[in-house]
Amino acid sequence: MNKPLFLLNKLMIILALPIILVSLVGFNNKTQAQTEEKRAACVLVDFDGRIRASGPCDVKITKSNTGVEFDIEWDGSIRTQFSMREFPTDGTYSVEISNGGRASMKVEKEGSVFILRSSSGFRGRVIFPENSN
Structure with a gap:
């Protein structure tokens, strides 16, 4: 894997983690009703x-x-x-x-x-x- 693709892959993972965490926290708040x-x-x-x-x-x-x-x-x-x-x-x-x-x-x-x-x-x-x- 060349370096630009590797960095792009890392960047996508870093940006996806907060979105996943926020969606899990939001789902948890709804289930607590x-x-x-x-x-x-x-x-x-x-x-x-x-x-x-x-x-x-x-x-x-x-x-x-x-x-x-x-x-x-x-x-x-x-x-x-x-x-x-x-x-x-x-x-x-x-x-x-x-x-x-x-x-x-x-x-x-x-x-x-x-x-x-x-x-x-x-x-x-x-x-x-x-x-x-």
Whole structure:
């Protein structure tokens, strides 16, 4: 093997190693996500005041290194998804919801009650059982 090809081969190996390492670290971060499904009592009120969903709902909470993702399935056909940097404590937050709008979210009772009010007019309440946190 002549010297220029040998150096080119070494250079390719040196450049490929960091790419391989970064891809492995990125894959490892994705695999560390923990998903938890919770049942909650939910009410969803439309912008015109009609109740769209009321009763038990499924809430999927995925925690990863990048934050927390919420997926609320109100009645089997209506979903609301949003993400935050960390699980919210009591207070008021502004979140971007899955349909492209924004919502104000008030969290009460040590993170067991979420009250959502969207910019498009819907209102939702999610109440987790006391022992679910």
